[in-house]
Amino acid sequence: MVRLDSIKLLVKNDVINSYGNQFLDTRTNNGDGILLSDKSSLNKTGLNGFKNVIIDKRNDTASFEFSAKILGSDYFEGINQNTIHKAIETINKTNLIDLNVNKFLDTAEILRVDITDNIKPEINGEIFYKTLASLPIAKKYHTDLFNTKSNLGVVYKGTQKTVRDRIIFYDKTMDLIRDKSLRQSPYANQLFKQFQNVVRVESNHSEFKGIRKHLGTRNLLDALKTDIKPNYDVFSRITDKTNDIDLRLFSQFEGMKFNAIRGYLGDKGIIELCNNDWQQIELFIRVHNKNNYRHYKKTIKSVYNTLNQETKTIDLNIINHIKQLLNVA
Numbered sequence: 001m002v003r004l005d006s007i008k009l010l011v012k013n014d015v016i017n018s019y020g021n022q023f024l025d026t027r028t029n030n031g032d033g034i035l036l037s038d039k040s041s042l043n044k045t046g047l048n049g050f051k052n053v054i055i056d057k058r059n060d061t062a063s064f065e066f067s068a069k070i071l072g073s074d075y076f077e078g079i080n081q082n083t084i085h086k087a088i089e090t091i092n093k094t095n096l097i098d099l100n101v102n103k104f105l106d107t108a109e110i111l112r113v114d115i116t117d118n119i120k121p122e123i124n125g126e127i128f129y130k131t132l133a134s135l136p137i138a139k140k141y142h143t144d145l146f147n148t149k150s151n152l153g154v155v156y157k158g159t160q161k162t163v164r165d166r167i168i169f170y171d172k173t174m175d176l177i178r179d180k181s182l183r184q185s186p187y188a189n190q191l192f193k194q195f196q197n198v199v200r201v202e203s204n205h206s207e208f209k210g211i212r213k214h215l216g217t218r219n220l221l222d223a224l225k226t227d228i229k230p231n232y233d234v235f236s237r238i239t240d241k242t243n244d245i246d247l248r249l250f251s252q253f254e255g256m257k258f259n260a261i262r263g264y265l266g267d268k269g270i271i272e273l274c275n276n277d278w279q280q281i282e283l284f285i286r287v288h289n290k291n292n293y294r295h296y297k298k299t300i301k302s303v304y305n306t307l308n309q310e311t312k313t314i315d316l317n318i319i320n321h322i323k324q325l326l327n328v329a
Helices: 068-077 084-092 101-107 126-134 172-178 188-194 208-215 220-225 230-238 258-273 278-288 293-309 318-328
Strands: 003-012 016-019 024-029 035-042 050-056 061-066 097-099 109-119 141-147 152-158 166-171 199-205
Touching: 003 068, 003 101, 016 050, 061 084, 068 084, 068 188, 084 097, 084 101, 084 220, 097 101, 101 220, 109 208, 109 220, 109 230, 109 318, 126 141, 126 152, 126 166, 126 318, 152 230, 166 172, 166 230, 172 188, 172 199, 199 208, 199 230, 208 230, 230 318, 258 278, 258 293, 278 293
Parallel strands: none
Antiparallel strands: 003 061, 003 109, 016 097, 024 035, 035 050, 050 061, 109 199, 141 152, 152 166, 166 199
16 A cells, blocks of 8 residues: 655645635736736645645646645554545645545645655664665665664665655654654654654655656556555665675674774685685685784684674575565555
């Protein structure tokens, strides 16, 4: 099931029965007095998640921008085919504007949208995001890691000239903590429980070509009914040529300085070069380091013992793991 968060929709003005005097009217004429623009706008709604409405009288259209926060206690579910009716009804209940809900839903087209999935990886926390940030990815993308006290996540951005993919993996609990309105809501405890250990995956789409590519349509109801897995498709494309990644490769380096990491990987490389045969390793050290043989023998022996004691019980192909989670989200 497709789930959406922030969304901007376009409808015809005939879905609007009436609207209040809270709207600000603006008109623009050219030098000859010809009307160029005639709009009524609402930017302060007083409802969490309901961002704005712009009624364009000249073009007989209206845009509505809101997010899944408008769903209140159903925020975790996101905007989907089961909750979209509630979202529009909630807008009506503000008494700022009166909409023909069924007509609105039948005709609404997507102008901009964030597609979301909530996943719970087997291994979570800082190590998960550092691993994601370290994945070798397709050349047309680059990666940013955000790791602060209030923000933990990874962003993949495409550099294509036409449709540019952008997908984010982030700690949703931290996001909730930053949102004062949600923290103070009567359903705050429920949301924190639902989002515990959740990694929010969110792809952003603001181009019509990209929206049609990832959802198959710009029609709102058709998009919500689709079986397409947009975030799975984007992540698969980004990591298409990536080899399997073992999370131990990153977890074992926590707290180590870079020179120590270089030393470890160098010792590990020597061990692998000698096929994990200690006699061959010892010979290699003697041949290439006659003056300080005993010192390096002791260091490499420690790494050798560590590698031979490891098991593969925590091996995890993180890419396939994420794909599996996104495929069933």
